Amino acid sequence: MTAILNVKNISKTYGTKGANAYTAIRNLSFTMEKGEFIGIMGPSGSGKTTLLNTIATLDPVTEGEIIIGGTSLSAMNEEQLSDFRSQQLGFIFQDFNLLENMSVFENIALPLSLRNTAVPRISATVQQASTLLGISGILEKFPAEISGGQKQRTAIARALVHNPALLLADEPTGALDSTNAAILMETLSDLNKEQKVSVLMVTHDPLSASYCSRLLFIKDGEIDQELHASNSREQFYKEILEVLAGTGGAR
């Protein structure tokens, strides 16, 4: 198997030494194989977003090293990190982050337009991504004219249109009702299984987490527990609830 992500003994301390310093991540390590679907869970303030932001190249680690697809983040300057981020990573956020004055097509095309991809190629790639996500019929609409579920599918199409090595998702079902959340998780799970997209997702929702192939439970900035998917999703869901009951809940 090939590792897509190596997180090696990382620590993240906010602020400088003394009373203002706060260590949100402590000596944390894990490896993610290509094609895995990893979920990160843990109580509020345990360091989930901090961990995701360091992997997203948005925040430097204080100690340790992060390697994505063989490239060490600490070896790059700001400009290189920005290029790396736009080429190798895809992002999905809780609140979709779509641009309201752009159509669904233009939103999905954005990562390609920013890289000066030729227009016919953009058109073909957006068609392909939107068909994959079942939204090829709404490409001319604007975000205000589509449902929450369609907005999140648009956001996923945008996150995948440049074929990133790693898809990072921060609470992607947080703003969706339970029906749309389940549809979204089915979609992410299909993309992971059929297109072999590697997904790293922060979630507090046990049902969303049950679609993952592996879960890391973070507590006080460290990996407290790890859970591998069971034979059935229902069984995995039960096991997740048991872990959360033992640690006092996800939030």
Ligand SMILES: Nc1ncnc2c1ncn2[C@@H]1O[C@H](COP(=O)(O)OP(=O)(O)OP(=O)(O)O)[C@@H](O)[C@H]1O
């Ligand atoms: N910029 C910052 N400066 C100082 N401390 C911070 C900063 N960002 C986060 N922290 C602290 O680091 C700890 C971890 O925060 P983080 O946002 O990673 O937690 P989380 O697990 O994502 O929480 P939640 O589930 O509530 O989003 C918290 O105690 C938080 O107050």
